[in-house]
Amino acid sequence: SYVLTQPPSVSVAPGQTARITCGGNNIGSKDVHWYQQRPGQAPVLVIFYNSDRPSGIPERFSGSNSGNTATLTISRVEAGHEADYYCQVWDSSSDHYVFGSGTKVTVL
Amino acid sequence: EVQLVESGGGLVQPGGSLRLSCVASGFTFSRYWMSWVRQAPGKGLEWVANIRRDGIEKYSVDSVKGRFTISRDNAKNSVDLQMNSLRAEDTAVYYCARVSWELGGGFDYWGQGTQVTVSS
Numbered sequence: 001s002y003v004l005t006q007p008p009s010v011s012v013a014p015g016q017t018a019r020i021t022c023g024g025n026n027i028g029s030k031d032v033h034w035y036q037q038r039p040g041q042a043p044v045l046v047i048f049y050n051s052d053r054p055s056g057i058p059e060r061f062s063g064s065n066s067g068n069t070a071t072l073t074i075s076r077v078e079a080g081h082e083a084d085y086y087c088q089v090w091d092s093s094s095d096h097y098v099f100g101s102g103t104k105v106t107v108l
Numbered sequence: 109e110v111q112l113v114e115s116g117g118g119l120v121q122p123g124g125s126l127r128l129s130c131v132a133s134g135f136t137f138s139r140y141w142m143s144w145v146r147q148a149p150g151k152g153l154e155w156v157a158n159i160r161r162d163g164i165e166k167y168s169v170d171s172v173k174g175r176f177t178i179s180r181d182n183a184k185n186s187v188d189l190q191m192n193s194l195r196a197e198d199t200a201v202y203y204c205a206r207v208s209w210e211l212g213g214g215f216d217y218w219g220q221g222t223q224v225t226v227s228s
Contacts, residue, residue, distance in 0.1 A: 035153070086153050095167045099152060
């Protein structure tokens with residue numbers, strides 16, 4: 001089955017840039033989606049189609065996808081960005097959705 | 109306003125059954141695939157099952173095949189998850205989510221979740 005690998009945690013100072021990676025075999029050939037989940041809340045879609053933002057998601061959130069790594073970037077990080085972030089793909093070979101293991105972003 | 113409201117969770121003994129329900133409002137339900145996603149305590153998200161707009165095409169994660177069944181009633185704007193032969197490892201918050209193919213298959217709306225606890 002397809003596996004998505006994320007770092008367990010990323011720490012960043014306020015005002016700096018957070019980059020969260022999502023590794024998978026030839027993930028660049030797939031559409032990657034990213035979700036933000038704050039404690040005790042349901043996930044929120046922040047990036048779809050690798051780099052597009054749903055309505056209402058600020059431009060601070062951006063994404064890229066190439067080769068074996070997709071990346072979610074959060075610019076000018078602030079305390080409100082502390083959350084868990086998950087990547088997701090549809091694996092057509094198994095007809096399964098797959099989520100990454102999640103990355104906890106901590107603002108120092 | 110799009111809303112997804114789950115119900116049916118609770119405490120059940122191993123080997124028991126539960127039926128979760130998700131009622132949708134604020135959009136044309138029959139035009140969207142729907143999905144169930146779960147999250148075990150302190151763990152990450154796990155996709156459970158999907159169902160096509162007409163209810164005919166369905167997919168599910170291997171760990172629930174033969175035990176869980178997803179279904180929908182477009183007349184009632186609802187999607188259900190029938191869970192049989194429950195195990196301790198099925199303990200999780202279960203979320204209902206809308207699949208948006210306009211957004212590449214991302215899940216653009218989620219319910220607040222319903223807790224399922226499997227324990228003796």
